Amino acid sequence: xxxxxxxxSAGQIGSELTLALRNIYGGDQVIAxxxxxxxxxxxxxxxxxxxxxxxxxxxxxxxxxxxxxxVIINMAAILSGTGEKNPMLAWDVxxxxxxxxxxxxxxxxxxxxxxxxxxxxxxxTTPVDNTPQETILKPTTIYGVTKVAGELLGDYYVKKYGMDxxxxxxxxxxSHETLPxxxxxxxxxxxxxxxxxxxxxxxxVNEDTRLPMMYMPDCLKxxxxxxxxxxxxxxxxxxxxVGAMDFTVAEMAESIKKxxxxxxxxxxxxxxxxxxxxxxxxxxxxxxxxDWGWKPxxxxxxxxxxxxxxxEEKHKKGLI
Ligand code: SER
Numbered sequence: 001x002x003x004x005x006x007x008x009s010a011g012q013i014g015s016e017l018t019l020a021l022r023n024i025y026g027g028d029q030v031i032a033x034x035x036x037x038x039x040x041x042x043x044x045x046x047x048x049x050x051x052x053x054x055x056x057x058x059x060x061x062x063x064x065x066x067x068x069x070x071v072i073i074n075m076a077a078i079l080s081g082t083g084e085k086n087p088m089l090a091w092d093v094x095x096x097x098x099x100x101x102x103x104x105x106x107x108x109x110x111x112x113x114x115x116x117x118x119x120x121x122x123x124x125t126t127p128v129d130n131t132p133q134e135t136i137l138k139p140t141t142i143y144g145v146t147k148v149a150g151e152l153l154g155d156y157y158v159k160k161y162g163m164d165x166x167x168x169x170x171x172x173x174x175s176h177e178t179l180p181x182x183x184x185x186x187x188x189x190x191x192x193x194x195x196x197x198x199x200x201x202x203x204x205v206n207e208d209t210r211l212p213m214m215y216m217p218d219c220l221k222x223x224x225x226x227x228x229x230x231x232x233x234x235x236x237x238x239x240x241x242v243g244a245m246d247f248t249v250a251e252m253a254e255s256i257k258k259x260x261x262x263x264x265x266x267x268x269x270x271x272x273x274x275x276x277x278x279x280x281x282x283x284x285x286x287x288x289x290x291d292w293g294w295k296p297x298x299x300x301x302x303x304x305x306x307x308x309x310x311x312e313e314k315h316k317k318g319l320i
Contacts, residue, residue, distance in 0.1 A: 008075030010037035054097030082182030094146035154238030167238035171212035229292035244296035
């Protein structure tokens with residue numbers, strides 16, 4: 001039996017991951033840790049919710065002890081766009097929050113810690129196509145800097161203390177349940193909402209921008225499969241590349257036009273263009289496939305169909 005705490009449960013990935021874990025392990029076994037954001041009804045109804053701030057170690061300790069937490073998942077982070085506007089905040093949340101969690105896990109001898117990473121660990125000097133697992137990590141965003149440091153820190157706790165710390169480098173994650181916030185890949189979610197609401201979208205990166213992306217069901221599968229993988233089979237710990245699909249914004253627009261022919265797209269690149277340009281086009285995830293059987297289910301067109309259907313439903317109900 002595991003008692004899991006998800007820090008950052010109200011976020012884009014945390015909100016759905018908490019529900020997916022509750023389906024597997026039982027509602028009472030998975031504690032939703034939320035900071036200020038009001039948790040969704042679904043989160044409140046399906047299991048315990050607690051106010052948790054990764055920067056407040058005492059608060060974390062009291063929740064961990066109250067529920068005998070032995071697995072902790074750190075989904076709290078300041079993403080690339082917000083990070084460039086406030087580098088100190090990104091450093092504080094992403095590094096001090098992480099070390100609080102790792103230290104607490106060490107002190108309480110927890111069974112497992114999950115510390116997600118990102119394609120933001122790569123930088124302009126990294127090979128852009130099929131970026132290998134082992135490659136140049138010289139990011140030019142503060143978010144990327146904290147993610148590289150986070151990977152190394154997690155690996156350090158594995159080696160130094162014999163702990164079970166795991167993580168994967170998420171590509172841009174696309175979903176329709178909870179909006180992402182402050183990331184560069186957020187355009188790949190906004191485009192679907194705008195396609196349904198206004199039949200047009202002005203994108204903040206140019207049409208040729210190609211990035212690795214993943215649909216939420218695959219993101220949940222990757223996360224849970226990595227958590228459940230046999231520790232002895234892992235050749236890496238906190239830095240697994242995981243690929244699913246990659247496409248340009250123009251290709252996304254074409255995929256949407258198959259369902260909404262009148263959809264129009266225009267481009268007004270802002271500071272996030274440079275960030276996107278510093279990241280890979282696609283990643284090589286051979287070690288994840290070999291070590292823990294990773295394999296994605298969704299491609300661009302399958303995701304588009306699903307996203308548009310779900311967002312149309314929300315629109316009809318007046319939720320967006
Ligand atoms: N989605 C993140 C961002 O754009 C990348 O991990 O910042």
